[in-house]
Amino acid sequence: MSTTTPIPPRHREIFSVVGLDLEHAGTVSTEVQRILRRMGVEPEVVRRAGIVCFEGEMNIVLYTPGGRIILLVYDDRLELIFSDQGPGIPDVELAKQPGYSTAPDWARELGFGSGMGLPNMEANSDKLEIRSRPGEGTVIRAVIRRGKDETAGGSGATKA
């Protein structure tokens, strides 16, 4: 894969996310978008990054005691890495199915937990890797390629 090039990122930022902090949930995503806009990143890429980041951020807030989000900006792509010390995902393939959800009622009352988070992250990324170990936590790496003029999302839209 071409994503292993040794060129250092143009920008790197680390955000911490506090679990169950609903008051601030979503603020990392809006900050990430502000940084990307300031750097002149393509608007469609900023939009997709915002959606991927928001879904990932809400997963950390709703399901884990906390974690962090790393933003890496390269000339040809963005990477968002989400890591948490949560309960982990026992069956990643199952969790990626649209509509599958383990959300408690209170999360649904907030308008989340319809089981579209991971599928939506996948749809707006060009590559999504999920590594999870039950009892230890989850790491998700999303890659969004730059310089494309798409309106319908990432490679998820072309996958059969």
Add this chain to the structure above:
Amino acid sequence: MKLREVAELVGARFLTGEDLADREVCAGFAADLLSDVLAMVREEGVLLITGTVTAQVVRVAEVMNLAGVLFVHGKVPAKPTVDYAAAAGIPLLATPRIMYESCGILYAHGLPPAKRKPLPYEHNHPHSSPP
């Protein structure tokens, strides 16, 4: 359609962003599930019509670059949420009308529905994108 016309048509008041009342709204999308907004709205400049009044509504509006949010059912978000929207430049409107009625009025006056993104499991589905 401008936000000002939206407010007049459904009898809504601006909670914040009245200075942006001339902002153009390209389409409407109604949902209480923010997951649906994040997964389905594909355009920018859409008006979100919702009965959900949590702080996350405004964050979603910001992330999705929505034109504004119309709260229905007479519900209004808490002051910190309104303040956040004011700082972020997201106009918030509130109407005592119910969601069904608000949508009907706006639709009848020519506000088109937002184009919906197909969901991952419905590619090639004939009804995934409205005509």
